[in-house]
Amino acid sequence: MIAARHGVPIRVSDVAEVAIGSEIRRGAVTADGKGEVVMGLGFMLMGENTHQVTWAMKDRLEEIKPTLPANVKVQTVNTGPAGIVTSSSSDVSGSHVYQWQSQKIPALPAEGQLPPEWSYLAGVDYFAGDMKAYLTELNTTLLDRAKQSAKVGETAKKLVADAKGKKAGVKAIRDFVAKNIRHGGPSFTELPLNELSAADTTLKDGYGHAADRAILLHAMLSAAGYAPEFVLASGLPPVAGITNVALAFPMPQSFSMPLVRVNVDGVACYLNDTDQYAELGTTGSDGRMAITLANQSFDVVRAAPEFRDKTETDYSLSISDTGKTRVGITRRYFGNAFNGKNRYFAELPPEERRRYYQELVSDVSQGAQPIGELTTKFDSYPGEEKFTVDVDRYAVVDGRYAYLDLPYTPSLFPLGADSRTLPLYVANSYRQTVTTRLDLPKGFQRVALAPESESFNAPDGAGKGDRPCPHDDSGSG
Helix, strand or coil: CCEEECCEEECHHHHCCCCCCCCCCCCCCECCCCCECCCCCCCCCCCCCHHHHHHHHHHHHHHHCCEEECCCCEEEEEECCCCCEEEEEEEECCEEEEEEEECCCCCCCCCCCCCCHHHCCCEEEEEECCHHHHHHHHHHHHHHHHHCCHHHHHHHHHHHCCCCCHHHHHHHHHHHHHHHCEECCCCHHHCCHHHCCCHHHHHHHCEECHHHHHHHHHHHHHHCCCCCEEEEECCCCCCCCCHHHHHHCCCCCCCCEEEEEEEECCEEEEECCCCCCCCECECCCCCCEEEECCCCEEEECCCCHHHCCEEEEEEEEEECCCCCEEEEEEEEEEHHHHHHHHHHHHCCCHHHHHHHHHHHHHHHCCCCEEEEEEEEECCCCCEEEEEEEEECCCCEEECCEEECCCCCCCCCCCCCCCCCCCCCCCCCCCEEEEEEEEECCCCCCCCCCCCCCEEEECHHHCCEEEECCCCCCCCCC
């Protein structure tokens, strides 16, 4: 019973049909975006030997001989070092048979910080269908869903009506979607393309996966006259050993982050991977390979120069003749670092803010005492946090000399070993600038015990590091 009127009960069966239903569908596997297929998975039990299980699966596959109708196109690529995996294919009784073989595969050491397996591990990747046809249909479907946007168009026009310029209008649209459309559902690569939602549907429901949100952003930007385009971003940096495989064989699971690109004052801005706390021009996909869907060209996502990830830290150390030191620390945050800190402080309860400040103070020294409160400023760019502490005996004064360590020691790469067999993969780039100023006790002059300035260039254009150590002969610097 759901209600009663004048003593008469109203039951669910009076207003609706009641039946035992099925579980809500959570995903599907498709080929070429046009229909569902069957996917097989092999699982290894805990404690089993990886090598033995792999060869047992190979023997089992040999028994069932993977076959497909002869008119189904399959794209394959042998990964890892050349010559380890050999392949062949043939047409047998209306089916196309694919076979792969490998022998005497060398054992590999257990090492961390590895690139995608297909860049160094011998194996086979395949895609049932034509990738170019898939990308074409994906773009067509995204554009079709974006056009189903009567209500979305009205909302977008209201949002930009009072915006002062295109930049403010784009930001208003981005912020609206970030605040009102929550993430939900699996990745769009796990669903048939016909399951992508229309822009009006996502606006009404108030949630959607990344592709649904991209469709909504595209529809709103189009209604505002801002000429957006769809881009598929990956998590892959454009370095040798990754680029050659990814470009020749762009698997859907590698390019699974749908972004929307719009030009603002001559700068490409990417939407759908940041929120309302980020500056327009920031992107979480900075430096990653991407595909522009309209023409299927490969590109690299770039944040606007002033919105690339970076942190600047200024230390000022005022040392007394007893070694007691007042340490002032100012940090400035750029790019996604600004985004993360801005969101953090905007949503931080007062008690958590006090705890955060205590952790900052103890990071300087266990015996540090805060002087004043933590100050933060994120209503302008870059964001800034600032605080001061006193530390007893931070420096050791011994007759004619005072000894102290600088508060920050940089580390380029956490290698973990002097040598390795497999490629070292450092996925993210980040820039940090640290400046330390010393005010010494009266009568002391600075003697810098520091390494020479040097630069480091990683192989294959993977990155670089600079360690400038300028020497200032004045008493402070």
